[in-house]
Amino acid sequence: MTDKLIIFDTTLRDGEQSPGASMTKEEKLRIARQLEKLGVDVIEAGFAAASPGDFDAIRSIAEVIKDSTVCSLARANEKDVRAAGEAIKPAKRRRIHTFIATSPIHMQHKLRMTEDQVVERAVQAVKWALEYTDDVEFSAEDAVRSEMDFLIRVFDAVIKAGAKTLNVPDTVGYSIPALWGERFKDLIARVPNSDKVIWSTHCHNDLGMASANSLSAVMNGARQVECTINGLGERAGNASLEEIVMAIKTRRDVFSCDTGIDTAQIVPTSKLVSSITGYPIQPNKAIVGANAFAHESGIHQDGVLKHRETYEIMRAEDVGWGANKMVMGKHSGRAAFRARLQELGIVLDSEEAVNAAFARFKDLADKKHEIFDEDLQALVSDEEAAQVSEHYRLTAMGAHSETGKLPVARVVLSVGGKEAHADAQGGGPVDAIFKAIEQIAKSGTELLLYSVNNITSGTDAQGEVTVRLAKGGRVVNGQGADTDIVTASAKAYLNALNKLHTGTERAHPQV
Ligand code: KIV
Ligand code: ZN
Numbered sequence: 001m002t003d004k005l006i007i008f009d010t011t012l013r014d015g016e017q018s019p020g021a022s023m024t025k026e027e028k029l030r031i032a033r034q035l036e037k038l039g040v041d042v043i044e045a046g047f048a049a050a051s052p053g054d055f056d057a058i059r060s061i062a063e064v065i066k067d068s069t070v071c072s073l074a075r076a077n078e079k080d081v082r083a084a085g086e087a088i089k090p091a092k093r094r095r096i097h098t099f100i101a102t103s104p105i106h107m108q109h110k111l112r113m114t115e116d117q118v119v120e121r122a123v124q125a126v127k128w129a130l131e132y133t134d135d136v137e138f139s140a141e142d143a144v145r146s147e148m149d150f151l152i153r154v155f156d157a158v159i160k161a162g163a164k165t166l167n168v169p170d171t172v173g174y175s176i177p178a179l180w181g182e183r184f185k186d187l188i189a190r191v192p193n194s195d196k197v198i199w200s201t202h203c204h205n206d207l208g209m210a211s212a213n214s215l216s217a218v219m220n221g222a223r224q225v226e227c228t229i230n231g232l233g234e235r236a237g238n239a240s241l242e243e244i245v246m247a248i249k250t251r252r253d254v255f256s257c258d259t260g261i262d263t264a265q266i267v268p269t270s271k272l273v274s275s276i277t278g279y280p281i282q283p284n285k286a287i288v289g290a291n292a293f294a295h296e297s298g299i300h301q302d303g304v305l306k307h308r309e310t311y312e313i314m315r316a317e318d319v320g321w322g323a324n325k326m327v328m329g330k331h332s333g334r335a336a337f338r339a340r341l342q343e344l345g346i347v348l349d350s351e352e353a354v355n356a357a358f359a360r361f362k363d364l365a366d367k368k369h370e371i372f373d374e375d376l377q378a379l380v381s382d383e384e385a386a387q388v389s390e391h392y393r394l395t396a397m398g399a400h401s402e403t404g405k406l407p408v409a410r411v412v413l414s415v416g417g418k419e420a421h422a423d424a425q426g427g428g429p430v431d432a433i434f435k436a437i438e439q440i441a442k443s444g445t446e447l448l449l450y451s452v453n454n455i456t457s458g459t460d461a462q463g464e465v466t467v468r469l470a471k472g473g474r475v476v477n478g479q480g481a482d483t484d485i486v487t488a489s490a491k492a493y494l495n496a497l498n499k500l501h502t503g504t505e506r507a508h509p510q511v
Contacts, residue, residue, distance in 0.1 A: 005248060005257040006198060006224035009035050009241060010044040011273060012061075013073050015232035017508070020448075020468045020477035021277040022499075025057040026384050032061040033345040034272050035229075036068045038265040040241075042095060044226075047073040048087035049080040051506040055087050062091035069135065071095035073509055076125035085132030096129035097167070098122075099139035099509075102146040102154055115150055119157050126161040137165035139202065141510070144170040148186065155191045165198045165224060166191075170213060171510075173206025173236060181216035188221045200224035203239045205231060210239035215247055218255055229273040230281055230288060234510075242266045242287040242319065250314055267320030268344075268373070275377055278466030278477035280453050287319055330365035334358050344373060346380050357383050367483045368462065374455045378464055378481035382491065391416055391501045392441060392494045399429035399486045409433040411490065413440050430489045437493055445469040445500065449477075452485055465492040469500060476500050 012028050015021060023031070028045070035043050045061040046054045062070045070091040072084035076098050088094035100111070100122050107113055113121070122138060129136040138158040140151055155166050168187065170180065184201070188194045201217035201224070203210040214225045231240030245261045252258075270288035274281050283291045293316040303310035316322060328336055337358050341348065348354045360379050365371055393414040401407035406425045409432035413420050422439040426432030434447070449468035454461040463485035467478045476499040480491025 002252075003223055003257040005218060005255075005259050006041045006200075007039075007241065007245065007259050007261060008042040008044065008071075008200065008224050008226045009040040009228065010202075010226050010238065011035070011228040011232055011241075012057075013044040013046050013509075014226075014234055014238050015228040015273070015277070016046070017234040018232050018237070018277070018279065020475040021232065021279060022476070022506070023057075023276060024384065025053065025060055027276045027381070028057045029060055029064065030346060030380075031229075031269075031273060031276060032065055032070075033347070034265070034269050036065050037262070037345055038269050039260045039262045040068055041260060042069045042071050042224075044071045044073060044097060045088075047507075047509045048083040049074065049507065050509065054506060055083060058084075058087035059090065062088050062094065066092050069093035069095050071097050071137070074098045074125070074129070075509060076100040076121045078124075078128055081125055081128040081132075085129065088133070093135070094133045095135040095137055095165075096133055097137040097139065098125040098129055099141050099167075099169075100125065101141040102151055103142035103144075104147065105145060106142045115153075119154055122154055123157050123161045126158050126163045130162050134162070134164070136163050137167055137200070138163040139167035139169055141169055142171045143168045143183075144172065144174050144180075148183075148190075151187065152190050155187065156193075159191070159193050159197055163197065165200050167200040167202050167224070167226065168217070168222075169202035169226075170204055170210075171202075173204035173210060175203070175213050176207070176209060177212045177216035180213040181220040184217045184220035184222055198223050200226060201239075202226035204234065205236040205238065208236070210237070211243040211247070214239040214244055215255070218248070218257065223257065230270050230279065230285070232273065232277065232279060240286075242270060246287050246314060246319065263318050264320045269320075271374055272377055275374070275381055275455075275464060275479070278451075278468070278479050280451055280466070287314075292316075293321060328361075328365070328371050329369065330362065332365070337361055340373075340376065341380070344376060346376070348380070353383070364462070364483070368460045370456075372456045375462055378455050378462055381479060382481050390414075390498075392437075392497050394490055394494055395419065397433060397436075397487065397490055399433055401429050407432045409436045409486075411436045411440070413437065413494075415440060429486045433486055433490050434493055437490065437497075441497055443469075443471065443497055443500065445471040445497070448475065450489070452488070455481065463488045465489045467492040467496045469493075469496040471500055474500060474503065 045058040048055045074080035074084035084096045199222045201214045201222045203213040227239040227241040231237040396412040399409040407429045410423045420440045422436040424435035462481045464481045465488040478492045478496025480488040482488035
């Protein structure tokens with residue numbers, strides 16, 4: 001008999017707290033649909049009280065997701081809990097996840113509350129949440145640095161109040177596997193009625209041990225793991241879903257539990273999240289990195305050819321590598337295009353949107369011989385990016401570089417409907433195009449990151465560019481894709497400028 005391990009994905013909430021990773025409603029919906037296809041049990045869709053945009057995104061996700069539970073985070077105050085309750089209302093299965101810090105350092109310096117006040121507030125928050133759903137999760141933020149006797153007191157009180165899941169977070173990524181496992185063992189042994197609730201672990205990766213710590217918690221009784229795709233998340237990120245799921249599956253001999261994840265959907269989900277957030281996947285990342293199944297040394301290659309299991313503990317196809325299909329070429333029609341988008345879980349909400357995406361597809365097919373699923377995802381992301389706001393729009397551009405001469409670029413932009421031109425020189429064509437755009441936009445932003453990834457292989461592949469800009473404490477990522485990387489760079493820069501221009505303010509749950 002194996003237990004079910006609940007996979008609670010927080011890519012859309014904790015993952016979105018990564019610098020610049022904030023997503024539009026449409027992007028969140030695409031990721032939520034893919035998470036449902038992946039088979040996650042709970043999707044933490046956001047933090048409803050953060051902003052009207054966050055509330056709206058959670059509500060839209062709650063309207064379409066049927067197989068996974070839809071959850072909103074809420075601080076332990078009435079306004080947050082009621083916002084969460086309203087946002088998840090349309091969901092078939094819904095959860096409110098409320099939290100308050102329990103460590104001396106957080107209670108004293110951040111909350112300025114006594115232990116009694118924290119317990120009282122935690123209980124009250126669970127009771128407010130129960131007005132909306134009987135599926136209430138409580139988290140003791142910074143549990144890792146909380147005193148054991150106080151943690152036991154808080155957990156005992158929230159179980160009595162009706163919480164069904166108790167989450168124990170290593171908020172600051174401080175623990176190590178042996179100690180984290182020990183903490184679960186002690187909590188489960190000492191909290192009254194601990195067998196009536198699900199124990200959950202939520203680990204951050206500051207010391208690179210988030211997945212190891214989570215798995216140690218599972219070995220000691222945790223039956224829910226909170227994790228994100230590609231380990232995205234605040235600072236060094238969260239435990240990564242793909243590592244947890246594949247460790248559980250590959251080491252059945254060690255873990256007496258199973259997940260409901262369709263592992264063949266792992267790589268497509270990872271690629272989608274990377275392309276939407278602009279966070280590239282390092283090549284040597286476990287499971288989803290480009291080299292995760294590549295054997296470079298002759299001895300390894302020889303071994304794998306003779307008997308695969310000599311060097312492989314998992315099969316690449318089991319996690320979705322090689323599942324990318326060559327979809328179409330320039331002769332493919334609208335019906336085939338629409339059908340493939342549907343299979344990828346991409347829902348375009350109007351006939352106009354389908355027509356615009358199809359026109360882009362035809363353009364791309366003229367430049368690129370084979371079109372893969374990743375190309376279609378990038379094409380739709382690009383189309384959505386163009387709709388973030390039309391304040392800055394690329395009308396035309398050109399860039400020239402020649403040996404012995406300084407590269408030059410020229411752009412024509414539409415800015416708030418008015419046309420503007422600029423020419424600039426730069427260290428390279430991308431630098432020149434950014435300078436030309438800046439001459440017009442005068443944004444005064446700081447460029448924090450510029451990265452290019454090829455979406456598929458080959459020199460005709462689309463380059464996907466991420467540009468991270470900062471201004472006045474706000475950080476945004478812009479994306480652009482094109483077979484010409486200078487064009488992709490200009491699109492990414494403008495996408496970031498448009499996000500800054502739209503600029504809706506959001507509260508951070510932990511501040
Ligand atoms: O890291 C953390 O403590 C959190 C809580 C809100 C669960 O993200
Ligand atoms: Zn967290």
